[in-house]
Amino acid sequence: MSIRTAPDDRVHRRRSAGTLEEGDFRRGGTAMQHADDPHIRPAGISPHALGNDTLLHELEQLHRTRHETFLYGSEEALKRHTLRTGQLEAEYLNRFPLRQVTAARTRAGARAREAAARVESLPE
Structure with missing residues (x-):
């Protein structure tokens, strides 16, 4: 081997x-x-101990690698990835509960996009 x-x-x-x-x-x-x-x-540094910039960087890396881990990672790797992502996302939301939410990323925004798409698809 x-x-x-x-x-x-x-x-x-x-x-x-x-x-x-x-x-x-x-x-x-x-x-x-x-x-x-x-x-x-251990599965990494406690989310509470990370600075804001490091926390955001770690989240970006996890989100970037999620698809590959889902498709090709072992069951254990996927479990760890999911757990770590949840821990870091919870910490981020705890630190920034009033974070900026884009209107287009809400249900009302999605409905407005759908309505606009239906109007565009109507024959003139």
Whole structure:
């Protein structure tokens, strides 16, 4: 069984049939244990301890990688991604309860878009 490192620092074991099996993760030259291992590291810094800029950056990264994790991540990776996203989003909403909401992102805004699209589609 050979081992290769993926661009995202995951280490894969190549089975004799040529398929890849997700294995340990490497960060900073040390291997993290697989998710089934009881010695796995914590799932990141507490959202409460993050500064506002870092919190927003972490949320952007999670939102950017969500689709790929959903399609190609292991069940454990998807669970962790979902949990971490929920934690960070809850912290963001706690810090910014009066955040700016764009009118187009509300139900009324969606209905207005639908009505405008229906009017545009009417024959003249």
